[in-house]
Amino acid sequence: MSARDGAARAPERIAPALHEGVALTADLAVDRGAFRLEARLTVPQGEVTAIMGPSGAGKSTLLAAIAGSVRLAAGEIRLADGTTITRRRHPTPQARGVVMLGQDALLFPHLSVRDNIAFGLAVRGHTKARARQVADEWLWRVGLSGSGAHRPRELSGGQQQRVALARALAVSPRLLLLDEPLTGLDAETAAETRAVLHDQLSATRTTALVVTHDAFDAAALARHVVVVEAGRVTQRGAVRQVLESPATRFVAAVAGLNRVPGAAVDGAWTAAGVDGDLRLDAPLPPGTADRGALVAVFRPADVRLAPAGEPTWTGAIRIARDEGHAPGEWLARVERLEPTPGGARVHTTRPDVVAEVPAAQLAALALAPGDPVRLSVSGADVRILAAPTS
Template sequence: MHAAVADRDVRLDVDLPAGQVLGVLGANGAGKSTLLALAAGLLRPTAGAVTIAGRVVADARTWLPPHGRRVSLLAQEPLLFPHLTALENVAFGPRATGAGRRAAAALARERLAQVGAAELAGRRPGQLSGGQAQRVALARALAPDPAVVLLDEPLSALDVEAAAAMRQLLREVLRAARRTAVLVTHDLLDVLAVADAVVVLEHGAVVEEGSTLEVLTRPRSGFAASLAGVNLLPGRLRPDGAVIVPPAAPVRAGTPTAGPELVLHGLVDPACRAGAAVAASVAPRAVSVHRDPPGGSPRNTVPVTVLGLEQQGELVRVRTVTDGGHRLAADITPTSVAGLGLAPGMRVLLAVKAAEVAVYPA
């Protein structure tokens, strides 16, 4: 599937190779729902084109309605027809595309078995649990043999146990048949379990794309960094290998940036070039917090203001902001928090060794 569109302030350019599952990530309002709506035929592009399985389904001259696109949608809620049995719900798609009653019923039984729901064939939606209903909804989405399956946060309404089982089922079903799918999610586990590749959307545009492993181990956007749980600082590489990090972009247009540049030292990927844009990332657990300049060998020491403290399992996450407006986090022990007397508004120093800072092309 390829979509290059302009809609209001949204511009999307996304390629999805056949047989892959693409994870789509981004904050609320980033454009994820717009992407699905364009693929499903629920929204017309004002420019560009939507191409599915080599066929243009929407552009300036072409408009193929949803039922003609060979696209299925699995949403947060199962949205099963309440007056039909599970078998009849799954058979509805094939029947709508011209299959006979017996053929549609046979296909429905096959799809229900495929998702581990064969014993639910005679039940109505009101007799199903949330996880069971979502399995039936998945069978219904697969029954018409779609070219693309659109998954709109399909696990968000399930409890933890049902979501884990459904996540494993999606992985098995989609990969076994090499189904092409687009998965919109906010959950890191969904991405790790199901997606082959990832795109990150911000303000209606693609800001990052690549394999799931690449995006989560070398994030280049703030959203991907927060999902991966690392601090991210964008900058430019100096000839001596140091990274110059300018003040953070203003929150609002016309608001001036403030604060000094940061100079960071780290392990530089050989692909980086002097003067080019790079990203520096560091895990919060590699960051230490000090009231006074630390001794020893940390090459990176950054003055910050404490914004807040959060429990993170056995550790406490210290959220801070630099004088240049960059948000940084450090994970330290409760004993260290008490010993330092940390509180919001306090000025402290963050220190990290150069060996803990990964520097790679932005």
């Protein structure tokens, strides 16, 4: 049943607890102005799930719905203890056992670091002495032993994030929501904070959802990933599986891969929307039917780039038609160039493909946006995948 059918459910019913190993299931819809998020997901108990997607896709809205800061428009969220959340039944975040940690640590500026951590414990019934004792234990666990008397302003941004993580984990949440917690930190601080996150989430077996744009963060922190684009879930699965077999252009870009749509024609993969034929001598998936939709996946480093032979597009097309194309070779236009430590990533169109070009070759080619180029890739460097059905 989809989130659109939420109005037909009995929203006040308390559902039975989920089966063992599942912390949360959701089949929900959220309206925020003209934007609508519809998502299904299952969160395994004691594991970290990454939520990825482009800006404005609905990732933070999904976390806000689970946390309770926005109401559902339809559908439901079910927690492991049997709590059901619907449009009409809207328990507080504390009643849900959910804690949110974002880019801003949001520590109380007038309290010491120790008392920031102890605050949540005291609210949950711990004595002041016990809350402070637990806070000191957590400061040691996140590498900040001895800093309990400091105020937040005396700590660096990375240290404040560690305190916020300690405060979140100290109350043993049923679910921890992390909304891009490493954004805004410099590379060294982000690496240190990432390591602390990994160690403490693993040690405590805390169930967590972490929103990130970074494939490295997803791979370092999570076992599973849910991809959200334009308010819909477009792919889900184990992190490695999703990054190796991207279902959308966004996932391919995050994974550092080219993804070109095409089809099986006369037993070979052939691209659509290309000026001239683009056929690849790469193995097709077993059972592929002729004209079946397929995608070719390959690394930018495996794409070879050469001059088109003419500086104008019409001239380059004429030469290409006269000379023909070898398998795995096609004509494209330069869209933009992005510098890399060893050269540049050259983005081309028709189809959208990125090629990595070393600095010496880049200087010899003197490329500019709009220039025609000849690209090629060996079939041995390409994986052909079945295109997703939806």
